[in-house]
Amino acid sequence: MTFQADFFDGYSARASSVLVKALPAPDSMIEFDSDGRRYRYAFSEIHVQARLGNARRLIDLPDGGRLEANQIEELEMAMQSRRNAFWRMVHYLENHLGWVIVALIGTVLAGWMFLQFGVPRLAEYVAEATPPSIELKLGEQVLAGFDHKMGYLSPSKIAVSKQDEIRQALADMCKKTGDCPRYRLEFRESEMIGPNAFALPGGITVMTDDLIKLSKTDTELVAVLAHELGHVKKRHAFRQSIQGALAGLILAAVTGDVNSMASGLPAAVLQMRYSRALETEADGFAMQSLQKACLPPKAFADILLRLSQVSVSKGDKKQAQRQEPLSDILSTHPDSLDRVKPFMLAKPTCSG
Ligand SMILES: [Zn+2]
Structure with a gap:
C-alpha cells in the first residue's frame, strides 16, 4: 500500500x-x-x-x-x-504490562471462583438429575475398589449375630422416625482406616470392626450410623464425587491433560473430605433422628469422645501412618468437643 x-x-x-x-x-x-x-x-x-x-x-x-x-x-x-476494536484492545494490552497482569489474575480468579462456587452448584444439579440406580452403581464400584483393588477393606470378623443386632437396632430407629433414606449397611475390617464409619454414593454405609469393638452400646453405633444417614439423605458422597469429576474435567479441558485426570480421579475420591457445613448438616440429622426415636443423643457424644481419645492415646504415630481413606467421623473434626456439646445436653423429644 x-x-x-x-x-x-x-x-x-x-x-x-x-x-x-x-x-x-x-x-x-x-x-x-x-x-x-x-x-x-x-x-x-x-x-x-x-x-x-x-x-x-x-x-x-x-x-x-x-x-x-x-x-x-x-x-x-x-x-x-x-x-478493529478487538485488535485495538489486544494492542493496548500488549503495551500495558500492568493490564496483562490484571487480566491474568482475573482469569485465575474467575477459574478459582468457578471451581469453588460454580462446580458445587453444578454438581448439585447433576446429582438431582441422576437416577438413584446410577448413584448406587457408582457406590458399588467404589466399594469394590476398596475391597479388591486397593485392599483397604477386608471381610468383617464380627460375629454375624452381632452384625444382625446392629442392623436391627438401626432399622428400629428408622421405623420410629420414618425419616431414613434408603441405605445398605456393610461391615468391614480395616487395619488402615481404624475405628470409623463412612457413607458411599447410593447409601452404602460402611462401619469398621474397630468401631464396633470401641462401642459400649449398640445405641452408640446407631448414633454414628444416624450421622452417616444424614450424609446419605443429602447425597453428600455422590455430590462430592461429581464435584471431583467435574473439577477434573474442567482442569483437563483447560490444560488438555486428560491422563492426569483419569489417573487422579480415584485418588480424589479417596481424599474426599466433607466440609464443616456438610458435617453440621449430618450431625443435625443424627440429633433429630435420635430424639425422635427416644434414643439418648449423649450416645453420639460418648463414642465420639472415646474415638478422639483413642486416636490421641495411640499416639499420632499410628494415626499418621494411616492414610485414612474416606474416614468420616473422626478425621474431619479436630474440634470434637464443640461438636459433641449439643449432644451431651440434648434430651429425647419423644413421648415413648
Ligand atoms: Zn460426617
Missing part, C-alpha cells in the same frame, strides 16, 4: 515529494525516504486530520513534520485494520 505525498520536515517550508508506504498490522506504521533519510512512524504516533471539503488530506507527524496528499484511502484502510 503506497501513496504519493508532499513532505514538510517542520523546519523549512520546502516540500519534497515522497512515496509513502503504509504497512498494516502487525507493523502498523508508515515509512518513506526523503533526502537520503528514512522516516518511520507508527500509526499510533501520527494524526490524520479530518477531511475538509475537497482540500488535500493532512497527516501530522510527531516531530512537527507533515504530509499532504490527495489520496490516502490506502493509509486509512491500513489503519482501519488496526482500529
Whole structure:
C-alpha cells in the first residue's frame, strides 16, 4: 500500500515529494525516504486530520513534520485494520504490562471462583438429575475398589449375630422416625482406616470392626450410623464425587491433560473430605433422628469422645501412618468437643 505525498520536515517550508508506504498490522506504521533519510512512524504516533471539503488530506507527524496528499484511502484502510476494536484492545494490552497482569489474575480468579462456587452448584444439579440406580452403581464400584483393588477393606470378623443386632437396632430407629433414606449397611475390617464409619454414593454405609469393638452400646453405633444417614439423605458422597469429576474435567479441558485426570480421579475420591457445613448438616440429622426415636443423643457424644481419645492415646504415630481413606467421623473434626456439646445436653423429644 503506497501513496504519493508532499513532505514538510517542520523546519523549512520546502516540500519534497515522497512515496509513502503504509504497512498494516502487525507493523502498523508508515515509512518513506526523503533526502537520503528514512522516516518511520507508527500509526499510533501520527494524526490524520479530518477531511475538509475537497482540500488535500493532512497527516501530522510527531516531530512537527507533515504530509499532504490527495489520496490516502490506502493509509486509512491500513489503519482501519488496526482500529478493529478487538485488535485495538489486544494492542493496548500488549503495551500495558500492568493490564496483562490484571487480566491474568482475573482469569485465575474467575477459574478459582468457578471451581469453588460454580462446580458445587453444578454438581448439585447433576446429582438431582441422576437416577438413584446410577448413584448406587457408582457406590458399588467404589466399594469394590476398596475391597479388591486397593485392599483397604477386608471381610468383617464380627460375629454375624452381632452384625444382625446392629442392623436391627438401626432399622428400629428408622421405623420410629420414618425419616431414613434408603441405605445398605456393610461391615468391614480395616487395619488402615481404624475405628470409623463412612457413607458411599447410593447409601452404602460402611462401619469398621474397630468401631464396633470401641462401642459400649449398640445405641452408640446407631448414633454414628444416624450421622452417616444424614450424609446419605443429602447425597453428600455422590455430590462430592461429581464435584471431583467435574473439577477434573474442567482442569483437563483447560490444560488438555486428560491422563492426569483419569489417573487422579480415584485418588480424589479417596481424599474426599466433607466440609464443616456438610458435617453440621449430618450431625443435625443424627440429633433429630435420635430424639425422635427416644434414643439418648449423649450416645453420639460418648463414642465420639472415646474415638478422639483413642486416636490421641495411640499416639499420632499410628494415626499418621494411616492414610485414612474416606474416614468420616473422626478425621474431619479436630474440634470434637464443640461438636459433641449439643449432644451431651440434648434430651429425647419423644413421648415413648
Ligand atoms: Zn460426617
